[in-house]
Amino acid sequence: MNPDALSAALLAVIAPLAEARRPGAAADLTVADLPLERPRNRDHGDWASNAALKLGKAVGANPREFAQEIATALADAEGIASVEVAGPGFINIRLEAGAAGALAKTIVEAGAAFGTNTSRADEIINLEFVSANPTGPIHLGGTRWAAVGDALARILASQGAQVTREYYFNDHGAQIDRFARSLVAAHEGRPTPEDGYGGGYIDDIARRVALAYQGDIDELEPAAKQEAFREIGVGLMFDEIKKSLHDFGVDFDVYFHENHLHETGAVERAVARLRELGHIYEADGATWLRSTEFGDDKDRVVIKSDGNPAYISGDLAYYLDKRERGFNRCIIMLGADHHGYVQRLMAMTAAFGDEPYVNLQILIGQMVNLVKDGQPVRMSKRAGTVVTLEDLVEIVGTDAARYALTRSSADSNLDVDLDVLQKRTNDNPVFYVQYAHARTHNVARNAASLGVTRDAFVPELLDHETESALLGALQEFPRVVAYAAEVREPHRVARYLEELAGLYHRWYDNCRVTPLGDEEVTDLHRTRLWLNDATGQVLRNGLTLLGVSAPERM
Template identity: 55%
Template sequence: MTPEELSTAISACLADAVRAGEIIVDVPDGIRVERPKNREHGDWATNIALQLGKQAGMAPRQFAEVLAARLASMDGVAAVEVAGPGFLNITLDAAAAGALAKAIVEAGAAYGTTDALAGHVVNMEFVSANPTGPLHIGHTRWAALGDSIARVLKASGAEVTREYYINDAGNQMNTFGNSVLARLHGRDVPDGGYPGQYIVDLGHEVLTEHPDVRELTDEAALPIVREAAYTAQMKDIKDTLAAFGVTFDVYFSERQGLHESGAIETAVKRLREQGHVFDSEGAVWLRTTDFDDDKDRVLIRANGEPTYFAADAAYYLSKKDRGFTEKVYLLGADHHGYVNRLKAIAACAGDDPAANIEILIGQLVSVNGAKLSKRAGNIIELKDLIDWLGKDAVRYSLARYPADSPLTLDPELLKKNSNENPVFYVQYAHARSRGAARNADAAGVFRTVDGHDAFDGALLTHATENDLLAHLAAYPSIVAKAAEFREPHRVARHLETIASAYHSWYDNCRISPQGDEEVTDLNRTRLWLNDATSQVLANGLDLLGVSAPERM
């Protein structure tokens, strides 16, 4: 019995009790069941009696006792206990508990997915590194976490668009272009320019596309060099992200989408119509102090130039106009000051800051012993980290901790092929399960016999089997919570729990018979449990953007 099936069963019992006049209450669409912290309290628990007791005009314990009597008579339920103020603790019989293994295998990649967030239309903006240099260690955390958050949101039924904001407007692009142009002519980069071998490399790429550009004056050459170098640098960024397992649905150009399109002027007009724009000292302002910002913000300077804040406002309205009711921003540790001002923009645009915008702030990450990039000069490049430690090790390690906790990665640990290394531990559990399946096949153990499923969940009675099944059953609720709280580290930590339970089970329960022993339904049923574990580990690793190897 899956958690969803048990939830449906409890709903049916409640509906029957309402029809019988034992309880007068509106039956909710779904009833949540969770694993008790203490397994001695049963397989599953629900607090539905505490939630609905007042509405029913009953003490929660009395409410729970009515439900308990009906639940106890259901097939697959071994016992029901009313505990504390009105909790229902439910114990399944062995066959019903073991049936989960078969259900997981049959669900495949869909196991763990829910419709909990169906109807949510989410724009996830993350990374958004300036297109003036390579991705570096400062971008790695949000690349890993942003992508994993998007994955768990989609697994919970949300419609998610991953978006990368390209800050390709303003003086920085001219500084970038002048840096490449200077190196093309063998000159030092100008003051405040971009150093590093990558600037020289970009110059070579520009020359390949425009071999005569050095014959032009600097004034004529600059726009050509700037655009060609910008295109080449964005390709490098996209290629690096792809190597890290991160793709975006939308690359939004600030220059094209906001400045050249007139979106900023339109945004100012719309915000003025909302009543939050005022003029002072020759400039145009947004009265963000009405919505808890520490000061009002300039949209258009007295010289007529829009500010970065004006671009932020226009960008928010662009997302709103494109139908994204929920806008999630993933920002670095130095962006705390953006929280109130972005929420103020949402409020000024007529949205609810508590519902329509969410800003996540991530702390910095460092790597012991990491060397500065020879190519970039003064940073640790993401592609160097991938080459050094591997995509899986970096992504898993970054997803394993909450975003708001400072993090230092230990390269020596991440390169160890031992249980001390969390990513190795989980991946090895998956590889071990696939090896067990291959060994079972060689021993003539199959999940089906004569075209029929050979499965008897009642045979899975060993303590390690009960423990493993419990953790596999909890996986969907872990994914749902990871999506609800934007915390994919919950998935990583649960995978480690499953891996531990699997290794313990593997050491105690044989899948393949020994010697001349005959293949029995116990062997076949254990193969189902083995393959169910493989599936859950693979599903969870995929949510973290990490591979599930067949062999290690």
């Protein structure tokens, strides 16, 4: 019996009991009002509900007495072994072995679809992440967003959302000018400008710009020469960024150029829209957004007194552009140094008539530190000042890098221990999960060689305590993924996989799928093969959501 079926059974029992006590009390009652939880102590059963505590007052009943009524009625439901009341009114439910074990076959038959649904089909999501300036290789902060953002996109899509991965290509502004001046200085053999960019990659890009230019770039006037280095250099740098991300397993559907906003009049259109809505005014020769009306700490200059657009003007134009492209959910991932932008962006959202934190969501990511031999790793051979995506992948590989960056909440600082990630032991979380998956395939191969097949399935035979625990965890996978999508936290899937791997390893140590010696193959072996394969399927589905491979041999 899956959680949805159990919730339905619970509703079928509670609704008439509630009506009997207080007519109309169950009129609007749904399964969403009857949450189920997995007890931390498995001795308390397979599922627990606090429905009686939630509904006791509404139906005019003592919660514990109401819980006892529910327990008595629910105990007769198909697939229920026993129901007990604990404490002030908690309902502990234990399933019959057959009802619990049936899940193994359900998972195997569902395959890659297990854990997916269409609950978010009405969400058309623009997920913007990484968006690193094209002035150098992707640093660790951007690498973390690449891993987390791609995993979040996969998770949201698994729940039916239409997700567009978007990279905001910042090719407009002062940092691009500094990049161009740094390239020119490197080409001419001069020191890096004081406000410029250093590192071996600058020398490399500068050399390639000179080779790519049609003619002798040194014959150009200084301004034209810098423009040539800017245009060609930015293109070359961004090509490298896209290749690094692709090799990391991250590809974007849209690469949006900031210049597009300024070249197409998008800023002017956004200001005009806000003016129509009555939220723009003029003062001190500048154009202002009346953002304090929407919770901002001060009004924001949109067009400066010299006629040039202020920084926020690009945000206004870009947000409106996304909404006009049909996205009803815009999610932006930003680094910790952008925390102060959240309030003004939410004010902007409200000014356009949208709902802050719904039509626009901001996810803030914290810093990543690499540690090796107990000491921080700070320098990149190529970038000079920061550790890059390529540095991390070169040391530990793509799978370990992606998993390590995804398994912790993005809003917490993260120390990545390179020594741990290079180990092929259970101390390494990604190895632990991948090895569990590979082990399920090894068991299946051994089973096939000994004539154990899935031509019989007797779920009530799965009654060992480790089987009960494993089935309970497998049952949780759809809920874990759905919740990860709801709260935008992919790390919940990773932590679930680690728990599942641990339960599988314990089951493997206690329950054999293959016969020993001259033992005959029995239905117990065949049924356990279903459970083995179901576990492998869920591990594979979870790793896929994180963009991590699921090897069949290790």
